[in-house]
Amino acid sequence: MVPASPIPRHLGLDWLRVGAFAILIFYHIGMVFVPWGFHVRLDTVPLVTLPMLASNPWRLLLLFVVSGYATRALATRHTSLLGFVKGRSIRLLIPLVFGIAVLVPPQSWVELVTQHGYDAPFLRFWLHDYFGFRLLAGVSLPAWNHLWFVGYLWVYTVAIALLLAIGGRWGARVQALYDRVFGGIGGLVLPLGWLLAVNMWLFVGQSETHGLIDDALAHALYLPAVLFGFAMAGSHRVLATFRRWWWPAAIVALAAYLLAADLEWRWPGLARGPHWAGLTFSATRAVQAWAAIIALIGVAERFWNHDHPWRRTLTEAVFPFYLIHQTIIVVVAYWLRGTALPLALDAVVLATVTIAGCWAFYLAGRAIPWARPLIGLRPTLRKTP
Template sequence: MARHYGMDWLRIGAFACLILYHVGMVFVPWGFHVKEHPTVDWMTIPMLAVSPWRLTLLFVVSGYASRALLRRWRGPATFAWRRSVRLLVPLAFAVVVVVPPQPWVELVTQHGYPRGFGHFWLHDFFRFGHVAGIGLPAWNHLWFVGYLWTYTVALALLAALPRPPQLQRWFDRLFGGIGAVLLPLGWLLATQVIVFRRWTDSQDVINDGVAHLAYFPAFLFGFALARSDRVMTAIVRWHRSAGIAALAAWGVAVARELVWPGGATPPSHFVDLLVWSRQVHCWGAIVALIGFAEIHLNRDHPWRATLTEAVFPFYIIHQTAIVLAFYLLMPFALSTELEFLALVTATVAACWLFYLGGREIPWARPLIGLRPRLPRSREPAIASVPTL
C-alpha cells in the first residue's frame, strides 16, 4: 500500500479542529469541565459546523491506517498485540496522571470542592464512585482511545476468521458510485434516527451500543477504503455535492440557534428535522473532506512526519491543558477575546512541550503514545503509519 499523505493531513487537521472545539466548549452553554460566565451563545454556530462529523471522521481515518498496519505486521494476533500496547499503555498512563486535574478543577469551580489536588488524587479520584455526581476515576476525552482499541480487537478477530476472497470486490461494487454517499448515510439514518434516536455519546464503551452502530462501521469503511481506488474515485466525484448537502444541514442547526436562542425548545417537527439533518451533515462532510484530501492534500511536506507523530501526544494532553489554563486565568477576569486567545496559546504550547519533551526520554515515549526509538540503523526509511 502506498502511503496516502492526504489522509495524514486530514487526521492532523481533524485533531487541530478538536483542540479548538474543546477550547470553544469553555465558552458555549453546553456542559464542560470548566465554564466561562456568562457563556457566549453565538459561538455555538461555528461549533455546530464540526460537531456532527469530527469523531466519525477520526474513526474512518483510523480504520484506513489500520489496513496498512495489519498488512505490515502480517497477522491478526501481532496486529492486535502491537496496537494494544500502543493504545492501552498511554491510555492507562493518562487516566492515572494526565486526566485527574480535569475533574478536580470541575469539582472546585462548579461544586465547591474544598480539598487540594493532592488529597483529591490520593483519596477521591480512585474511589470508583461519585463525587458531586461525577463518576471517578474518569477517562474523559480519552474515551476515543478506549473505543478505538475495542474496534481494533474486533477487527483482528474478524481478520482471523475465514472470509470470502471477493469481499473487497463486493465493497468496491457497493460503494463504487453514488453508494459511497447514500449507503453509509442510509445506515446512519436507520440506526441513529429511525430505530434509535441518538444525540450524543455516553462515553461508556460497555453501554454505548447506538454510538458503536455509527463508529464501528465508519472504522470498517475506512479499513476497506484503504484498498479501493474505485470507491475513492467515487468519493472524489461526489465530494462537492456531499459538501453542499452538509452545508445545507448545518444551516438547519444554525436556524435553530437563531430562531430559538438561549436553550429555547423548538417545535417537535423541527427537532425531528434536526435529528435527520445531523446525520446528513455528518456523512456529507466526511465525503467532502476525504475527496478534498485526495485531490489537494495527497502530497508530502517536511512538517508532515513530525505533525503526524505529534497528534497522539497532543490528543492526550490537550484537554487537561485547557482546563488547567482556564483555572489559572480565572483570577485575571480577561475579556472573552483575550481569554480565548490565551487558552489557545497556552494549550498549543503545552502540547508541544509534552510532545517534544516526552519524545526525547526513552522510557516516556510509550507513555505518550510514541514508538520506542530504534537504533538509527534499524529505523525504517518510511515514516510510521499514524497511531490513531
C-alpha cells in the same frame, strides 16, 4: 491471517487526520464558552455555538473512518494477527493507562471544585479520592474523559482482528462486495441512510455516554465508520467516487450546516422548539456529517496526497497533542476564572497556552526514551555498536 495486499500510505489522509485533530482541539477550547456540558466554563456566549456546529456532526466520525484506513495499513505490515494486536495494544493502551492515571485527574478535580463544591487540594484528591472507583458528587472516578476515543479505537481494533481471524479467507469476496456496494452511488447514500436511521429512528433523543458498555449509540456510529475506513483502504473505487463527488458533497454539507445553525439560533438546544424543528435538526446533522466526510476525503484524495517536510512531524505529534490538550484547556480555564480578563482575551490566552503546552509535551516526551511509549510514540531504536 492478515490482509495480504500492502496498503500504501495515503498522504492526503495524513493531512486530513492532522486537520481533524486540530479542529478537535479548538472545538474543546470552544466548549469553555458554550452552555453544553463541560468540566469548566468561563462564560456562555451563544454565538460560539454556531461555528462549533460546523464540525460537530462529523469530526469524530471522520476520525474513526481515517483510523479504520490506518488500521488496515498497519495490519498489512505484520506477519500475524497476534503481532498486529500486540503492536496496537502497546501504542494505544499504554498511553490510555498513563492518561487515565496522570493526565485526566486535573480535569476531574477542576470539575468537582467548580461545579460540585469539592474543597480538597489536588494532591489529596489524586492520592485519596481519584482512584476510589466510585461516584464522587456524581463524577465517576477514575475517569478517561476525552480519552474514550483511544479506548474505543482499541476495542474496535480487537474486533477487526477477530473478524479477520474468523473470516479472513473470505476477505477478497467481502472486499469485492464492498467495492460493488459502495464504489458508486452506494458510497454516497447508503452510509447517509444509516446515519438517518440512527438519528431519527434507532436512538431518537439519546446522547453518547462514552462509557463503552452502555454506549450503544456511539457504537452504532463509530464501529461502522471504522469498518468502512478499513475496507476503503483496499478500494480504489470508493476513493475515486469521493474524489469525483467532493464538490457537490461540500455544497450539500454547507447547506445542511446553515439550516442546522438557523434552527439552533432560533431555538437554542432545540429544547423549546416545535417537534418538526427537532426532527429537521437531526436529519440535517446526518446529511451534513456524511456529505462533509465525502467532501473532505475527496479533497484529501485529489489535492492533498503529497508530502511536505512538516508532514512527518505533524502526523507524529497529533496523538500526543490529543492526549494532553484537554487537560491544558481545563487547567488554564480554571486559572482564568480568577483573572477577570475580557472574554476575548481569555480565548486568546487559552488558545495560545494550549498550543504551546501541546508542543512542549510532545517535544519533551519525544526526547525522553522511557516517556515515548507513554505519549503514544514508538520507542527509540537502539543504535548498533
